[in-house]
Amino acid sequence: MLIVEQFxxxxxxxxxxxxxxxxxxxxxxxxxxxxxxxxxxxxxxILSFFILHHVLTxxxxxxxxxxxxxxxxxxxxxxGLNAYIxxxxxxxxxxxxxxxxxxxAHKIPExxxxxxxxxxxxxxxxxxxxxxxxxxxxxxxLSEVAALTAYxxxxxxxxxxxxxSYNYLVMGSIGICFYLLGVAFxxxxxxxxxxxxxxxxxxxxxxxxxxxxxxxxxxxxFGIKMALFPLHTWLPDAHGFAPSEISAMxxxxxxxxxxxxxxxxxxxxxxxxxxxxxxxxxMLCWLAAIAMIYGSFLAIAQYKLKRMLxxxxxxxxxxxxxxxxLSPYTSLGxxxxxxxxxxxxxxxxxxxxxxxxxxxxxDLWDITDFRGxxxxxxxxxxxxxxxxxxxxxxxxxxxxxxKFYLALACLEANRFPFIAVIFFSTLLMVFYFWRVIEYMYIxxxxxxxxxxxxxxxxxxxxxxxxxxxxxxxxxxxxxxxxILSPLMDVINAQFGxxxxx
Numbered sequence: 001m002l003i004v005e006q007f008x009x010x011x012x013x014x015x016x017x018x019x020x021x022x023x024x025x026x027x028x029x030x031x032x033x034x035x036x037x038x039x040x041x042x043x044x045x046i047l048s049f050f051i052l053h054h055v056l057t058x059x060x061x062x063x064x065x066x067x068x069x070x071x072x073x074x075x076x077x078x079x080g081l082n083a084y085i086x087x088x089x090x091x092x093x094x095x096x097x098x099x100x101x102x103x104x105a106h107k108i109p110e111x112x113x114x115x116x117x118x119x120x121x122x123x124x125x126x127x128x129x130x131x132x133x134x135x136x137x138x139x140x141x142l143s144e145v146a147a148l149t150a151y152x153x154x155x156x157x158x159x160x161x162x163x164x165s166y167n168y169l170v171m172g173s174i175g176i177c178f179y180l181l182g183v184a185f186x187x188x189x190x191x192x193x194x195x196x197x198x199x200x201x202x203x204x205x206x207x208x209x210x211x212x213x214x215x216x217x218x219x220x221x222f223g224i225k226m227a228l229f230p231l232h233t234w235l236p237d238a239h240g241f242a243p244s245e246i247s248a249m250x251x252x253x254x255x256x257x258x259x260x261x262x263x264x265x266x267x268x269x270x271x272x273x274x275x276x277x278x279x280x281x282x283m284l285c286w287l288a289a290i291a292m293i294y295g296s297f298l299a300i301a302q303y304k305l306k307r308m309l310x311x312x313x314x315x316x317x318x319x320x321x322x323x324x325x326l327s328p329y330t331s332l333g334x335x336x337x338x339x340x341x342x343x344x345x346x347x348x349x350x351x352x353x354x355x356x357x358x359x360x361x362x363d364l365w366d367i368t369d370f371r372g373x374x375x376x377x378x379x380x381x382x383x384x385x386x387x388x389x390x391x392x393x394x395x396x397x398x399x400x401x402x403k404f405y406l407a408l409a410c411l412e413a414n415r416f417p418f419i420a421v422i423f424f425s426t427l428l429m430v431f432y433f434w435r436v437i438e439y440m441y442i443x444x445x446x447x448x449x450x451x452x453x454x455x456x457x458x459x460x461x462x463x464x465x466x467x468x469x470x471x472x473x474x475x476x477x478x479x480x481x482x483i484l485s486p487l488m489d490v491i492n493a494q495f496g497x498x499x500x501x
Contacts, residue, residue: 004054005061007047008076008132011086012142015040015125019118026114033117034101041097041124045090052083056490062134070134071194077134080490081338085260086131088342092252092349093124095464096245099353102458103360104243108156116156123149123249127257136183136269137193139261140176143225147172150254154242164237171234175224182217185210186269198269206274215278218265225258228321229291232314236298239310244356247306251313252349256341259320263334267495272328284325289421291318296428303367305355308432309348312391315425316344322418323406329413333497335488336405339479343390343398346475350387350468354380357457357465367436374441376455379462381440383469388433390472393426398472401479 018040025032061078104116126146133139155165189210190201205211227235239247295315302308323337357380358364374381390397403422410418
């Protein structure tokens with residue numbers, strides 16, 4: 001076995017061991033917690049690039065835990081899809097932990113830093129495990145690791161975050177129970193928990209009521225976890241009151257990982273042929289369209305920046321699910337959806353970190369209090385402008401790429417009403433993002449036109465903010481150059497997508 005083929009399991013296991021190392025080392029020196037977490041995630045990110053290269057040049061990685069042959073043992077399977085998602089998860093986790101060094105010390109007492117970084121490291125390990133596993137029950141276990149740590153990290157902010165965390169816990173528990181019931185139904189008819197094995201055993205059972213019920217349960221379960229309209233009710237409070245680096249994780253990583261899990265189960269276990277038995281794709285398209293409008297309208301109604309961004313995430317989940325719903329009807333396949341998983345992660349993580357910067361420096365939550373921030377915090381404010389323009393869809397940003405490819409998919413699939421929905425939701429985005437920019441740059445505070453003393457955030461917080469903002473345009477150019485097209489082609493081919501029906 002090549003050493004690269006052992007990297008997926010090393011990422012998960014060393015991530016868990018790093019969490020315990022942080023806990024022990026923190027008892028001696030609290031400052032070491034950040035450095036251990038940062039070094040661990042950085043090393044895992046480097047390994048993930050080797051994994052992607054191996055998948056594209058050699059083929060899919062299959063790792064049998066303990067040497068037990070599947071379907072009796074747990075198998076980690078890494079192909080083009082989860083290698084791509086793994087890099088996104090680890091990169092955004094690295095940006096969040098870099099930002100946290102100064103910000104989290106400002107938010108929570110110093111004695112709790114050890115606990116924070118321990119739980120944070122377990123969260124990242126759990127998310128990586130969800131991405132690389134090829135076993136449906138192991139996906140449940142690792143989802144619970146990620147969920148329980150996310151609840152705790154949200155609650156670490158105290159105050160209203162405690163209620164938000166409790167609501168998320170209740171809704172998340174309901175969601176994962178639905179998923180587990182679906183897995184139990186599938187096991188009852190197949191006798192297997194391995195995704196590859198299920199893919200072989202299920203086709204003769206596609207019309208079975210047990211199998212149909214199992215898929216509906218899994219759809220509802222992951223719908224709650226990824227905040228799919230109308231199962232999104234936990235999201236605004238959880239994103240709005242969590243520490244900002246955790247808000248960035250929730251919006252930029254966690255809901256995207258559960259979106260990946262939904263795509264994985266739908267196309268790797270059930271396949272496109274099964275999904276055509278039910279009107280799943282059309283339903284997803286219409287739910288996505290409603291989410292895009294609903295989330296944008298509610299974002300307009302918010303005056304708390306983080307809450308506005310939370311409702312914007314509901315709208316952006318609509319973009320991703322519209323891409324999933326259109327995938328069987330267009331030669332683009334899952335490309336628009338996979339694009340926006342990365343694109344939304346970059347843009348929204350940047351925005352939540354900027355929101356945290358405003359709170360860190362001036363304790364500003366309300367948009368109406370942002371007068372003059374463009375002059376006080378020029379670089380941070382510039383990052384927000386770049387991310388906002390990208391979200392709206394200014395060329396050549398990642399937002400423009402997403403909307404362009406979604407429009408092409410709608411045209412090819414003859415789903416013309418959704419083009420109008422994309423255009424209308426974009427107009428709504430212009431409205432609520434312009435309002436923030438107006439207060440930051442146009443409406444002048446009490447100091448009037450007098451010289452304003454700059455008060456930028458520390459460099460350790462500013463670097464990830466600016467890097468994410470710049471990537472919101474750089475990645476747009478990369479998408480248009482076609483550098484990532486071979487990867488998208490590999491992913492679509494493995495699911496039987498990307499061919500004109």
